[in-house]
Amino acid sequence: MVAIPNDLETGLLQPKNVRLTAAVEVKPMRYADIPKAARSSCNAIRDVDLNHYFEDVPVCLLLRLIMVFSHHQLEFYPQNAGSPSFRERRQKIILSLNYGNAIRRHQALTVDRGEANCDFGPAKESPDVIDKIVDYIVRCLRVFTTDEQRKRRQEFSMKVSALVRSALGDRVADMIEIHSLATSPAKQGRGYGSALADAEGRATWLITSDAYKFYESVGFSVAAACTLGEDNPTWNKPPIVIRVMVREAHGERQQSEKS
Numbered sequence: 001m002v003a004i005p006n007d008l009e010t011g012l013l014q015p016k017n018v019r020l021t022a023a024v025e026v027k028p029m030r031y032a033d034i035p036k037a038a039r040s041s042c043n044a045i046r047d048v049d050l051n052h053y054f055e056d057v058p059v060c061l062l063l064r065l066i067m068v069f070s071h072h073q074l075e076f077y078p079q080n081a082g083s084p085s086f087r088e089r090r091q092k093i094i095l096s097l098n099y100g101n102a103i104r105r106h107q108a109l110t111v112d113r114g115e116a117n118c119d120f121g122p123a124k125e126s127p128d129v130i131d132k133i134v135d136y137i138v139r140c141l142r143v144f145t146t147d148e149q150r151k152r153r154q155e156f157s158m159k160v161s162a163l164v165r166s167a168l169g170d171r172v173a174d175m176i177e178i179h180s181l182a183t184s185p186a187k188q189g190r191g192y193g194s195a196l197a198d199a200e201g202r203a204t205w206l207i208t209s210d211a212y213k214f215y216e217s218v219g220f221s222v223a224a225a226c227t228l229g230e231d232n233p234t235w236n237k238p239p240i241v242i243r244v245m246v247r248e249a250h251g252e253r254q255q256s257e258k259s
Contacts, residue, residue, distance in 0.1 A: 024111055026196055027109065027110055028103075028109060029099060029102070029103050029108035029109060029110040029114075030103065031103055032113075034096050034103075034114075036114030037110060037117045038093075038095040038099065040182065042092050044182035046088075049209045049210040049240050050240055050242070053209075053240045054156075057148040057149055057152075057234065094138050095180075097138060098119060098134070098138075099117070101130060101134045104130065105121065107121050111196060116182070116196060117183075118181045118196040119178075120204070121176070122176065152228070155229075159226050160207055160226075160242060163225075163226050163242065163244050168246070172205065175202065175203045175205050177206065178204050178206040181218075203246065203248050204220075204247045210240075212245060215245050219247045220246060223243075223244045225241055226242050228242060
């Protein structure tokens with residue numbers, strides 16, 4: 001049984017209405033599951049600190065003009081690079097593209113056809129043509145990204161790369177990287193997350209910010225941590241703590257390998 005912490009603050013898992021099921025059926029995600037999966041995952045990560053670090057920056061001039069001509073009221077979101085609805089629609093499109101590509105690679109799992117979702121892959125998987133096309137489309141969807149957002153994403157990339165090297169070393173080549181693991185808020189606390197984490201039966205790792213307690217509740221532990229934003233004068237909130245988390249092998253595949 002998964003232990004549910006009492007002081008969870010992340011939107012990925014709320015302690016209310018906790019009902020752990022005796023058995024959770026994990027299935028490969030289908031293309032038909034994508035719309036529901038994108039909605040569920042977007043709802044689950046909406047208030048994650050790292051998203052705010054990437055998004056809460058002054059509006060770029062081009063986007064400001066577009067919003068003015070489309071009759072948006074800038075005063076309601078003066079500190080964001082785009083309205084909340086614009087950013088949420090973009091996030092759902094990006095999630096849909098990534099899930100579709102993961103399905104193509106047989107690297108996407110789901111519970112209840114989109115209520116809980118996971119996409120994953122080997123740490124050193126070479127991108128093919130389709131991967132590059134999806135990456136290009138995602139970059140195009142971020143055409144309104146400001147210089148400050150690019151600076152923050154570069155900071156994230158550099159610090160995370162160093163953190164993973166120091167925490168996992170050569171072992172990372174034999175592990176599965178979980179790109180995302182999220183459960184619809186209405187279905188959280190039922191053991192869906194741990195079932196997805198167990199499905200591959202191999203040691204896994206991931207990167208997270210304030211969602212670490214959710215991942216601890218499904219068997220991950222913090223291997224290393226660093227901070228973002230502590231030296232950024234445009235970020236007026238506490239530094240964002242980034243964690244590398246590891247979950248050792250569980251599940252049926254591990255048991256079959258031992259027998």
